[in-house]
């Protein structure tokens with residue numbers, strides 16, 4: 001029994017064979033999924049999937065850093081309004097992305113900060129997307145520290161070093177989301193997995209993106225999580241069952257789902 005803590009099941013890539021994707025996931029032992037939000041344009045589709053798969057798929061709400069553009073204020077208001085209206089298992093995915101563009105980096109930091117404050121006000125975990133913006137991240141974390149806020153959550157698709165993880169974790173309480181990249185040759189995250197206790201890891205596919213080997217380059221889906229489990233077990237030199245049991249417990253606790 002495993003949990004995919006990061007899948008965009010509501011993405012149009014799954015529309016055609018949605019039921020088979022879900023069936024294959026369940027056959028592979030995936031019994032729950034967390035769906036991170038992106039922005040208001042995909043929100044309706046996400047809630048639709050959550051309703052259809054009640055008890056299996058759970059929505060998170062957040063404004064993704066690559067969706068922080070000229071209309072960021074309206075988008076942030078949308079997130080705050082929805083968050084106030086119902087319970088979500090997490091705020092995400094939120095964060096900083098300097099890879100696609102740095103045009104709105106100032107706004108990205110503001111939006112990230114405000115969403116963390118919002119999550120902390122309800123003791124809700126955050127799902128963090130970080131890509132080529134580590135120094136910007138420290139600025140936000142320093143501001144949070146000054147304001148007395150200690151966030152908790154998960155760094156999804158973490159690509160930094162173990163030392164970076166340790167430095168980040170001083171500012172809060174963070175797990176690392178391990179996905180398909182761990183199966184790639186020369187992946188930095190493989191070194192992180194070797195040193196990080198299983199108690200700090202959750203599993204994720206980030207489907208439909210980032211397929212693990214041997215599906216690399218194809219559409220990813222939650223059932224491929226078992227390739228990631230196998231790779232972690234190999235790196236930790238432990239049984240598959242142990243990886244499954246510990247990461248599932250971590251996810252249930254982190255997202256407060258049962």
Ligand SMILES: [Zn+2]
Nearest residue numbers: 006036093206
């Ligand atoms: Zn994602």
